[in-house]
Amino acid sequence: MSILRAEAVSRCFGAFPALRGIDLEVGLGQRLGIVGESGAGKTTLIKLLAGLDQPDSGQVWFDQKIVSGRPERDLGFLRSSLQIVFQDPRSSLNPRMRVGSIITEPLRSKRVRRELNDIDQRQRLGEVLKMVDLPADSADRYPHEFSGGQRQRIAIARALAPKPQVLIADEPVSSLDVSVRAQVINLLADLVEREGLTLLFVSHDLMVVRHLCDSVIVMRAGEIVERGQSAEVFEHPQTDYTKALWAAVPRIRV
Amino acid sequence: MTLLEVEGLSVRFGRRRRRAIEDVSFAIEPSQRLGLIGESGSGKTVTALALMGLLPQNAAVGGEIRVNAVSVRDLDEHSYSRLRGDAMSMVFQEPMTALDPTMRVGRQVAEALLLHSRHQAGSSRKSVMAMLERVGLDEVGRIADSYPHQLSGGQRQRVCIAMALINSPDLVICDEPTTALDVTVQAKVLQVLNEVLGAEGAACLFISHDLAVVSQVCDQVIVMLDGRIVEAGTVAGVFSHPEHPYTKGLVATARLDQMPPGERLPTVPDFYRGQL
Numbered sequence: 191m192s193i194l195r196a197e198a199v200s201r202c203f204g205a206f207p208a209l210r211g212i213d214l215e216v217g218l219g220q221r222l223g224i225v226g227e228s229g230a231g232k233t234t235l236i237k238l239l240a241g242l243d244q245p246d247s248g249q250v251w252f253d254q255k256i257v258s259g260r261p262e263r264d265l266g267f268l269r270s271s272l273q274i275v276f277q278d279p280r281s282s283l284n285p286r287m288r289v290g291s292i293i294t295e296p297l298r299s300k301r302v303r304r305e306l307n308d309i310d311q312r313q314r315l316g317e318v319l320k321m322v323d324l325p326a327d328s329a330d331r332y333p334h335e336f337s338g339g340q341r342q343r344i345a346i347a348r349a350l351a352p353k354p355q356v357l358i359a360d361e362p363v364s365s366l367d368v369s370v371r372a373q374v375i376n377l378l379a380d381l382v383e384r385e386g387l388t389l390l391f392v393s394h395d396l397m398v399v400r401h402l403c404d405s406v407i408v409m410r411a412g413e414i415v416e417r418g419q420s421a422e423v424f425e426h427p428q429t430d431y432t433k434a435l436w437a438a439v440p441r442i443r444v
Numbered sequence: 445m446t447l448l449e450v451e452g453l454s455v456r457f458g459r460r461r462r463r464a465i466e467d468v469s470f471a472i473e474p475s476q477r478l479g480l481i482g483e484s485g486s487g488k489t490v491t492a493l494a495l496m497g498l499l500p501q502n503a504a505v506g507g508e509i510r511v512n513a514v515s516v517r518d519l520d521e522h523s524y525s526r527l528r529g530d531a532m533s534m535v536f537q538e539p540m541t542a543l544d545p546t547m548r549v550g551r552q553v554a555e556a557l558l559l560h561s562r563h564q565a566g567s568s569r570k571s572v573m574a575m576l577e578r579v580g581l582d583e584v585g586r587i588a589d590s591y592p593h594q595l596s597g598g599q600r601q602r603v604c605i606a607m608a609l610i611n612s613p614d615l616v617i618c619d620e621p622t623t624a625l626d627v628t629v630q631a632k633v634l635q636v637l638n639e640v641l642g643a644e645g646a647a648c649l650f651i652s653h654d655l656a657v658v659s660q661v662c663d664q665v666i667v668m669l670d671g672r673i674v675e676a677g678t679v680a681g682v683f684s685h686p687e688h689p690y691t692k693g694l695v696a697t698a699r700l701d702q703m704p705p706g707e708r709l710p711t712v713p714d715f716y717r718g719q720l
Contacts, residue, residue, distance in 0.1 A: 227626055227628050227629070228596075228597065228626050228629070337484070337485075338484065367484050368653050368655065368656075368694075369483055369693065369694055369697045369698075369711070369712045370483070370484075371697070372697040372700075372710065372711045372712075375709055376708055376709050376711065379708070394626035394628070395627055396627075397701055398700065401703060401705050401706065401709070402705075402706075421705070435627065435628060438627040438628040438630065439627055440627070440631070440654060440656035440657050440660060441701050442655055442659045442695075442699065443656075443659045443660055444659060444679060444680040444683045
């Protein structure tokens with residue numbers, strides 16, 4: 191059964207067509223990679239799926255409920271069950287808030303609380319900090335006191351706080367050192383498995399997607415040019431574009 | 445003659461004299477490509493800035509840096525700035541902040557040229573266009589007349605490479621030049637960099653946390669950890685038989701292509717649990 195569905199979704203910015211008639215279905219528990227170059231429409235697509243932007247035409251459904259066109263006050267169900275981790279934790283975490291209050295902020299939203307039957311904030315904070323392997327005393331500190339990898343763990347903890355079904359990660363390891371990248375990928379893989387999450391993972395790095403995702407869509411100029419099982423797409427890419435993306439991944443050459 | 449000799453270089457910051465790098469020594473021969481790897485905070489960029497004489501006022505520098513056998517530690521600011529952009533130049537990580545947003549990029553490249561030669565402003569345009577072409581840009585006229593924000597990330601970084609190479613430097617320092625780019629653009633920029641470095645016969649100090657990228661540009665590599673060099677050798681040697689546990693960790697994490705999908709990835713702390 192699909193949990194997220196987009197039908198003929200298009201979005202223009204001025205005269206520029208960022209998305210052209212995208213059809214997509216994401217099944218419960220699926221780990222979908224979304225790959226493509228800068229400007230291919232990856233981020234525009236996930237914004238529409240997350241109800242953070244509206245399509246010019248087409249429809250988005252979450253769990254059989256229409257998302258597109260709804261006012262924010264009716265999107266409580268989506269805000270609690272779909273969460274995003276952004277690329278750069280330096281800009282996605284408020285530098286003037288303590289980590290504890292950053293992580294529990296989604297739980298203080300009136301609409302999310304309604305969905306979660308007034309979850310105990312402090313208890314949930316402890317739980318998610320443990321889930322992302324951060325010490326309990328992190329809650330009293332500020333984001334600048336943490337390294338890049340730790341900050342991304344904070345962003346992941348915040349996303350997990352409202353117990354979402356779907357986690358969208360938009361280039362979550364692109365601003366990290368290669369060595370830190372491995373730790374965050376391991377963490378994401380564990381969490382997806384343990385919490386039974388559906389994962390949408392946006393990246394320009396196909397090697398990371400191959401590792402983490404069971405299926406993949408390849409985007410170019412606002413369209414999906416290839417889709418299928420990760421193993422299939424990466425071992426037998428059908429389009430030259432996918433082949434070029436795959437070839438561009440740097441590998442150690444000795 | 446050795447192009448660059450660094451001996452016992454140390455940098456400390458502020459009144460507390462916090463150590464950034466300590467006892468760093470290495471050498472670069474003419475047209476040699478040396479990779480400098482390590483994680484964020486290991487001292488890679490501080491090393492580069494020390495070589496370029498671009499450290500802030502509160503930095504206390506010790507040790508020796510010689511370029512073509514001449515010590516640059518004794519140079520005054522005026523002589524140093526004649527060296528920068530001429531004998532040695534630098535490509536920074538973020539081309540958007542490295543370029544002046546209020547100046548057309550053609551003029552910025554020309555500025556580097558005019559500051560260091562007797563070129564007349566008129567004839568410089570031709571050299572600028574030729575250089576922009578050599579870094580693989582199309583429609584160089586339009587590019588030269590554009591402001592940085594009108595170009596893509598890859599185009600901006602090519603402009604920075606053009607600027608760094610227009611005076612045929614002996615040494616180009618590249619500090620994470622492709623980290624801000626996506627993989628396809630990165631591949632093209634690396635190819636361009638390889639071509640122009642080769643054509644100019646310029647040496648390169650290439651700083652990156654990405655071992656795969658380093659292996660495509662460099663033949664020698666040094667590994668930095670907490671401000672010190674912990675391993676040095678050929679790229680082939682160090683990457684296939686790393687000795688220091690920290691290097692072993694770095695190499696293992698960079699081998700994502702050899703991991704079966706879904707399996708737990710090795711991390712640096714699996715190999716090295718020092719002050720990480």
